[in-house]
């Protein structure tokens with residue numbers, strides 16, 4: 001018996017329910033309940049909050065969240081094989097865990113949970129960045145979620161928290177840090193998972209700011225940043241040709257040298273550029 005919740009150890013759960021890891025579903029399980037409890041503590045007190053967990057698998061992180069006092073957890077799992085194991089977890093924590101079988105990309109958490117909602121997940125690698133991009137680009141800001149605590153491959157985590165002037169700095173860094181505080185809360189070696197992945201992992205913690213750091217239209221910002229980093233080795237006057245018109249004038253009105261490259265421009269500069277393009281496009285006859 002496990003000391004934390006009276007449920008069997010995860011290795012036994014996996015054996016009993018035949019949960020051999022499937023690569024196609026990004027399955028690398030966390031089996032150490034002390035570790036999952038540590039991850040569950042990163043967002044802070046969850047007792048009066050709701051938690052959305054994507055991909056609970058055999059339930060290690062889910063058990064960590066519930067043992068640490070999360071008031072209500074909604075867990076979305078694509079692999080039907082995991083449902084009986086998750087039903088046992090739900091029975092051990094009556095009324096606190098709801099499990100939905102399905103693809104997290106298709107489920108609207110607000111149909112099931114009331115804010116404040118903390119999102120905590122050891123994400124499947126194949127949909128991790130897609131989900132993060134969606135959570136960072138809601139229709140209105142602040143978003144419905146109160147924090148994101150997400151496990152990624154370390155390389156992706158580094159890209160989310162990257163500073164200007166570094167190789168890792170790019171679209172993800174601008175998207176994440178324009179409207180959130182983002183930090184790496186925990187680093188984990190491959191051996192922390194079963195089976196061990198090829199690379200290290202890290203947990204990123206993001207908290208939304210009440211307002212963006214710098215004003216800009218989200219879609220325009222996303223467009224200029226995508227264009228700038230799509231050809232990150234080129235000078236911006238060339239990389240941003242697709243903006244049309246006098247690109248050098250746009251850049252200089254945003255305080256950016258036309259000879260700079262995307263990775264040298266801080267978020268403030270991209271926001272200024274997005275505003276300059278929006279202003280230009282609003283003017284008649286341009």
Ligand code: SAM
Pocket residue numbers: 025026027028029030031054055056057058059060061062076077078079082102103104105121122123124125127
């Ligand atoms: N949370 C568990 C843990 O920490 O041990 C499992 C993490 S494992 C990296 C990713 C989990 O996400 C797997 O259980 C997998 O079946 C599930 N998954 C993969 N794609 C999914 C999707 N699109 N929607 C929901 N769950 C998904």
